[in-house]
Amino acid sequence: MPRYGQLVIGPAGSGKSSYCTTIVHHCEVIKRTIHVINLDPAAEKFDYPVAADIRDLIQLEDAMEDESLQYGPNGGLIFCMEYFAKNLDWLEEQLGEHEDDYYLFDCPGQIELYSHIPVMKELVTKLANMNFRMCSVFLIDSQFMVEPLKYVSGVMAALSAMVILETTHVNLITKIDLLDKHSRREMERLLDSDLKTLVQEKSNDKFNEKYSKLSCGIADIVSRKNIVTY
């Protein structure tokens, strides 16, 4: 029987762990067994029960304190994730064989993992071989959604993850409660309008003039392909 789960991804601080906690509470209410796997080697604390933890395999400090490696936090994290990708059998052991249960994978926020580093794709392939049906949930802070140029950048990041991972993909806007009325209206305008026109409005200052053609071209592709509604 297939097993089902979500890869919870998105930029640092976008709310991935908070989302996992919320889903755990929801599953408690609906009486569905759920397992949350921490895949962030730099994570420090969780508000959800951790079923398996990458830090039992490797921790960020291991890479940063090693005399021969001498990585900083970002290089260290990539090193840890590459080490994890070489040891995916460890994950298989941790996951066991719970047939009807649901799984959340709380992932690190480094954007490189969803642009050109193949680690997360290797994870998805491994999970598929283990008969998992995965959905990626890309969380994006609503701060990205209140200004056209930031919005294009956020959409591109989400699109990059979608293209790289090749799973079912859902984009989720977080922290909407922090937006004031004006920002909420702006967000709704962005979600409903022709993005190219909005970017054009913003791109007419002196600094942006040089790049406005490129920004408008990208905005046009994003809206024409309906990427924002996937």
Ligand SMILES: Nc1nc2c(ncn2[C@@H]2O[C@H](COP(=O)(O)OP(=O)(O)OP(=O)(O)O)[C@@H](O)[C@H]2O)c(=O)[nH]1
């Ligand atoms: N107001 C508000 N705060 C939120 C929401 N979601 C997350 N936060 C807060 O945002 C901060 C970061 O949330 P996390 O859940 O730790 O984000 P993360 O994506 O797991 O962070 P990293 O693991 O560091 O990438 C915390 O202080 C959360 O309490 C939300 O929907 N509304």
